[in-house]
Amino acid sequence: MASPFLFLIILIFLPFLLLFVVLIFLVRPSPAKIPIANRHVFITGGSSGIGFALALKTASEGARVSILARNRNKLEESRKAILLATGVEIGVYSADVRDPEAVQEVIDSVGEIDVLVVNHGVFLPRELDEEELEEVRFMVEVNVMGSFHVIKAALKGMKRRGTGRGPRSIAIMSSQAGQVGVYGYTAYCASKFALRGLGEALQQEVIEDDIHVSIIFPPDTKTPGLDLENSLRPDISRVIAGYSVEMKAESVAEKTLNGIKSGSFIVTCNFEGLMLSIATAGFSPQRSYIMAFCEILGASFMRFVGLCFVWNWYGIVKNCTAAATANKKIDREIMNV
Numbered sequence: 001m002a003s004p005f006l007f008l009i010i011l012i013f014l015p016f017l018l019l020f021v022v023l024i025f026l027v028r029p030s031p032a033k034i035p036i037a038n039r040h041v042f043i044t045g046g047s048s049g050i051g052f053a054l055a056l057k058t059a060s061e062g063a064r065v066s067i068l069a070r071n072r073n074k075l076e077e078s079r080k081a082i083l084l085a086t087g088v089e090i091g092v093y094s095a096d097v098r099d100p101e102a103v104q105e106v107i108d109s110v111g112e113i114d115v116l117v118v119n120h121g122v123f124l125p126r127e128l129d130e131e132e133l134e135e136v137r138f139m140v141e142v143n144v145m146g147s148f149h150v151i152k153a154a155l156k157g158m159k160r161r162g163t164g165r166g167p168r169s170i171a172i173m174s175s176q177a178g179q180v181g182v183y184g185y186t187a188y189c190a191s192k193f194a195l196r197g198l199g200e201a202l203q204q205e206v207i208e209d210d211i212h213v214s215i216i217f218p219p220d221t222k223t224p225g226l227d228l229e230n231s232l233r234p235d236i237s238r239v240i241a242g243y244s245v246e247m248k249a250e251s252v253a254e255k256t257l258n259g260i261k262s263g264s265f266i267v268t269c270n271f272e273g274l275m276l277s278i279a280t281a282g283f284s285p286q287r288s289y290i291m292a293f294c295e296i297l298g299a300s301f302m303r304f305v306g307l308c309f310v311w312n313w314y315g316i317v318k319n320c321t322a323a324a325t326a327n328k329k330i331d332r333e334i335m336n337v
């Protein structure tokens with residue numbers, strides 16, 4: 001006869017077990033695997049940082065790779081570097097993603113795309129009050145409209161419903177600043193949050209074409225873009241972003257590629273990112289019943305953790321602002337003497 005203790009254990013775990021079984025049947029879309037070898041991968045912003053690391057990685061895994069960016073010299077350098085490292089010749093194309101015709105022309109010229117990586121992006125962190133509207137418009141136009149131009153230009157060719165070409169992927173580079181509002185990033189956060197909405201809606205529209213959307217949420221990543229950003233960044237932004245560990249571009253590229261291959265909708269890059277994805281799961285599609293299980297069990301606890309972080313960040317904002325005001329006062333006193 002089973003002991004009462006065993007009975008109790010079963011009783012406690014039964015609901016979890018049931019939930020798990022339900023989730024196996026509930027999660028949508030159904031699992032998908034995206035092959036990379038011998039397929040055409042098209043990467044915007046592939047001449048620098050994360051995009052370059054991804055171009056290198058996909059080329060070394062046997063994909064045909066094309067990259068798009070503005071600066072021809074950087075494109076050429078990337079082509080040479082990848083040829084040297086892998087022996088693979090990639091295609092390089094110069095266009096500004098803000099120019100829909102130029103983007104369309106490039107995409108029409110490269111042939112069928114199997115994996116589209118919308119990775120280009122610009123970031124100029126500054127308090128909104130200090131930022132020119134021109135800079136806000138620049139970030140929104142490149143990060144949001146630029147992504148629309150690229151996706152729209154590629155979509156018709158990628159769709160071709162029922163052509164038996166195998167599953168295709170559209171991967172979009174957001175940021176942890178697309179999951180969390182961060183001081184000094186009003187425009188950038190707006191642009192990166194926007195990409196999530198774009199991706200969630202788009203996945204419903206393209207699922208029947210066997211196209212699988214992934215959104216990647218990296219933390220600070222060591223790239224030329226970050227070096228430039230660091231020269232502008234308000235201190236408070238630096239402190240808040242510092243709560244998520246900085247990564248190397250190669251590691252982010254590796255996470256990105258694994259996410260694409262497994263057809264994951266939300267792709268996280270480090271531990272903090274994984275926690276953020278549980279805290280912000282919302283109504284996003286989820287293929288993995290294991291992740292769905294973690295999201296359900298983690299939801300309320302992660303909300304509590306999130307509130308603790310927010311408490312801490314508001315404290316930082318208060319202290320830094322008080323310190324800055326005090327400094328100004330001292331400056332004024334010194335000057336008055």
Ligand SMILES: NC(=O)C1=CN([C@@H]2O[C@H](COP(=O)(O)OP(=O)(O)OC[C@H]3O[C@@H](n4cnc5c(N)ncnc54)[C@H](OP(=O)(O)O)[C@@H]3O)[C@@H](O)[C@H]2O)C=CC1
Nearest residue numbers: 045047048049050069070071097120121175220221223225
């Ligand atoms: N580095 C980081 O800390 C993080 C970055 N991200 C995101 O990852 C992506 C890549 O970032 P990262 O590697 O750091 O960036 P980099 O600044 O190192 O590279 C940006 C790439 O995008 C291209 N690009 C920029 N503007 C345009 C444009 N108007 N038209 C076409 N191409 C353009 C650049 O080439 P060119 O200038 O020649 O056009 C370059 O190839 C971005 O979307 C960024 O928001 C997300 C989280 C963290």
Ligand SMILES: CCCCCCCCCCCCCCCC(=O)[C@@H](N)CO
Nearest residue numbers: 123175176177219220241243244272275
């Ligand atoms: C246990 C739960 C942990 C939660 C930790 C939360 C940390 C949030 C940090 C947000 C970081 C935003 C980085 C933006 C990087 C980026 O996109 C730029 N480098 C480009 O501008």
